[in-house]
Amino acid sequence: xxxxxxFTIMVLLFSSGCALTTATLNVNYDSxxxxxxxxxxxxxxxxxxxxxxxxxSDTARIGFKKNLYGMNMADILTKQPVEEVVRNAVISTxxxxxxxxxxxxxxxxxxxxxxxxxxxxVNFWTxxxxxxxxxxxxxxEKPSGTLVYERAYNGYYDEKSMGGLEGSWERVxxxxxxxxxxxxxxxxxxxxxxxxxxxxxxNGDNVAGAD
Amino acid sequence: MFGHKSFLTSLACALISCGPVHNEIRPxxxxxxxxxxxxxxxxxxxxxAVFNERAKANAAPAVAGMFGLVGLIGVAAVDAQNVSADGxxxxxxxxxxxxxxxxxxxxxxxxxxxxxxxxxxxxxxNRPLExxxxxxxxxxxxxxxxHCGFRLVDQNKGEVAAFVELSAHMTPSGSxxxxxxxxxxxxxxxxxxxxxxxxxxxLVRKEFIKVLQDAGARLANQLLxx
Numbered sequence: 001x002x003x004x005x006x007f008t009i010m011v012l013l014f015s016s017g018c019a020l021t022t023a024t025l026n027v028n029y030d031s032x033x034x035x036x037x038x039x040x041x042x043x044x045x046x047x048x049x050x051x052x053x054x055x056x057s058d059t060a061r062i063g064f065k066k067n068l069y070g071m072n073m074a075d076i077l078t079k080q081p082v083e084e085v086v087r088n089a090v091i092s093t094x095x096x097x098x099x100x101x102x103x104x105x106x107x108x109x110x111x112x113x114x115x116x117x118x119x120x121x122v123n124f125w126t127x128x129x130x131x132x133x134x135x136x137x138x139x140x141e142k143p144s145g146t147l148v149y150e151r152a153y154n155g156y157y158d159e160k161s162m163g164g165l166e167g168s169w170e171r172v173x174x175x176x177x178x179x180x181x182x183x184x185x186x187x188x189x190x191x192x193x194x195x196x197x198x199x200x201x202x203n204g205d206n207v208a209g210a211d
Numbered sequence: 212m213f214g215h216k217s218f219l220t221s222l223a224c225a226l227i228s229c230g231p232v233h234n235e236i237r238p239x240x241x242x243x244x245x246x247x248x249x250x251x252x253x254x255x256x257x258x259x260a261v262f263n264e265r266a267k268a269n270a271a272p273a274v275a276g277m278f279g280l281v282g283l284i285g286v287a288a289v290d291a292q293n294v295s296a297d298g299x300x301x302x303x304x305x306x307x308x309x310x311x312x313x314x315x316x317x318x319x320x321x322x323x324x325x326x327x328x329x330x331x332x333x334x335x336x337n338r339p340l341e342x343x344x345x346x347x348x349x350x351x352x353x354x355x356x357x358h359c360g361f362r363l364v365d366q367n368k369g370e371v372a373a374f375v376e377l378s379a380h381m382t383p384s385g386s387x388x389x390x391x392x393x394x395x396x397x398x399x400x401x402x403x404x405x406x407x408x409x410x411x412x413x414l415v416r417k418e419f420i421k422v423l424q425d426a427g428a429r430l431a432n433q434l435l436x437x
Contacts, residue, residue: 037436057367115365152400154364154372175235183397186432 023065023076023166025118027173029089029181034096037185042195044098048105048142049091052083052135055112062173063118070122076169082116086135089181097185107148107194108140114152118173129168130158131176137184141197149193155180235393238381238437242390246349246383248332249434251321254339257313257356257377261301262363300405301360307412308419313359313375316420320427321354328435345384352381352391354430359423361415364402371408373399373422379430391433397426 062082064072078085090111091101115134120127133155139148157175161168184190305311314337325333334344345351359375374397381391399422408415 035436037432040436152402154398154400156396156398158396183429186429186436188428 020065020074022074023169024079025062025076025166025170025173026079027062027082027085027170027177028080029085029092029174029177031092031096033178034092035182035185036097037182038188038191039093039097039099039185042191043198044100045107045194045198046100046102046105047094048103048108049087049094049101050108050110052087052090052110053112054081054083055114055136056082056116062116063120063169066120066122068122070120076118078116078173083111083113085177086113086116086133086180087111089177090137090184093181093185105142106198108142108145110138110140112136116173118169126160126162127164128158128160129164129172130156131172132156133173133176133180135180139190139194141201148197149190151187151190153180153183153187155183236389236391237393238391238433240437242383243434243437246331248348249334249350249352249381250340250344250348251333251335251352251354252340253314253318253335253337253354253356255314255356257359257375259301259305259311259313260358260360260362261297261304261371262358262360303409304361304415304419307415313356313423316423317354317356317375317377317427317430320424321431322427324428324431325434328431330435348384350381350383350390352379354379359419361408361418362398364398368402368404370402370404372402373418375422375426377426379433395426395430397422397429399425 061075062078063076065074065076067073080088090109094101113133113135115132117132119130119132121130122128134152136150136152138150140146141148155176155178157172157179159168159172159175318335318337322333322335325331334348336344340351340353355378357376357378360373361371362374364370364372376394376396378394379391380389382389399418401418403414403418408418
C-alpha cells in the first residue's frame with residue numbers, strides 16, 4: 001500500500017503539469033507596473049508603432065516541457081503571438097514615459113522579435129527556469145523615413161526553484177519581457193538620438209540618417 | 212497519526228507549489244523616496260569568463276539519464292573538456308584587454324550617471340564597507356560582480372555577446388530589510404562569432420567596456436527611476 005502510494009505520488013511529481021500535453025502561457029507585460037525611465041526626460045512625442053515581425057528561428061513555440069532527464073516532452077506556447085506581446089509591451093512603455101502612440105506619429109517604430117524562449121535546466125537539488133526575450137527596434141523619422149536609431153534589446157531572467165508549474169514559467173517569461181522593456185526605457189543613446197533629431201527638426205536642419 | 216501517506220502528499224504539494232529559491236526585490240518609489248545619501252561598495256572585481264562550449268552542452272542531463280553511471284562519467288568528462296575550452300578562450304580574450312577588470316568601467320559609469328542626475332550623494336568604494344562608512348548615510352548598497360566576459364547568445368549561429376552578471380543588495384541604514392535584492396544579467400546588444408573576435412582585439416575591448424558601462428548606467432537608473 002505504501003509502495004503503491006509512493007509510486008503514484010512520484011509519478012504525479014515527475015510528470016508535473018502533465019509533461020506530455022502542450023502548455024499555453026499568458027505572457028504579457030503588465031502596463032500597470034510600467035516604469036518611467038530616461039525616455040520620460042524628453043518632451044512628449046507621438047510614435048506610430050507598426051506590427052512587429054516574428055524573426056525567431058523557431059516560431060512554432062517558446063520552449064519545451066522537459067522531463068528530469070532534460071528530454072523535450074511537449075511544446076510551450078503563448079496565448080498571444082509573441083510579436084504582439086512584445087509590441088504591446090513597447091507601446092505600454094512609451095505611454096508610461098509620457099509619449100503618445102497612434103497614427104501620424106513624429107517617429108515610426110518597427111520591430112522584430114529575435115528570441116522569445118523559455119528553458120529549463122535540471123540541477124542536483126534545484127530546477128532553473130530561464131527566460132529570454134530579445135528584439136530589435138528601428139526608429140524612423142516621419143515623413144522622410146530616415147532611420148534615426150536601431151538597436152537590439154535583450155531581456156534575461158532566471159530563477160532557481162525546487163519545482164514549479166506553468167505559473168512559475170509564466171512569471172519567468174513575464175520577468176524576462178519586463179527586463180527587455182527596461183533596457184529600452186533605460187537606453188540613453190536612444191533618448192539622445194530622439195532628442196537630437198527633434199532639436200534638428202526644430203531648427204529646420206536637414207536631418208541626416210543614423211550611422 | 213502522521214502516516215506515510217500524509218508525509219508523501221505533503222512532500223508532493225511542497226515540491227510542486229514551491230516558489231523560487233530567491234525572490235527578487237527591486238527599488239520602488241516608497242522605499243527609495245527618503246534616501247539621499249548612499250554608501251556604495253563594489254567589493255569584488257568579478258571573474259572574467261567565456262561561456263560558449265559549456266552553454267552548448269544542453270544534452271548532458273539527457274545523456275546522463277539514459278546511460279546511468281556511465282553517462283554521468285561521460286558527462287563529467289565532456290563538462291571538463293568544455294570548461295577547459297572556454298578557459299582557453301577566456302585567456303585569449305584576456306590578452307586583448309589591457310586590464311581584465313569587470314569592476315572599474317562599471318563602477319565609473321554608475322558613479323557618473325548618479326552624479327549627473329544630482330539626486331543622490333553616493334560614496335562609492337571598490338572594497339567592502341567599513342563600519343564607519345555605513346553610518347551617517349541613508350542607504351547602504353553593495354554590488355557583487357560575479358562574472359563578466361562573453362557568452363553564447365545564439366546557439367544556431369554560434370554567436371557570442373559581451374555580458375556581466377552581478378547581484379545588488381541595498382538596505383536603509385540601520386535596517387536589515389532589503390529594498391533592493393536582485394540579480395542582474397546584462398548582455399551587449401551586438402553579437403559576433405568567436406572567429407571574428409579572435410582576429411579583432413580592439414573589438415573585444417570595445418564590446419567588453421561597453422557592456423560594463425551600459426550596466427553601470429542601468430544600475431544607476433534603477434535608483435533614479437524606481
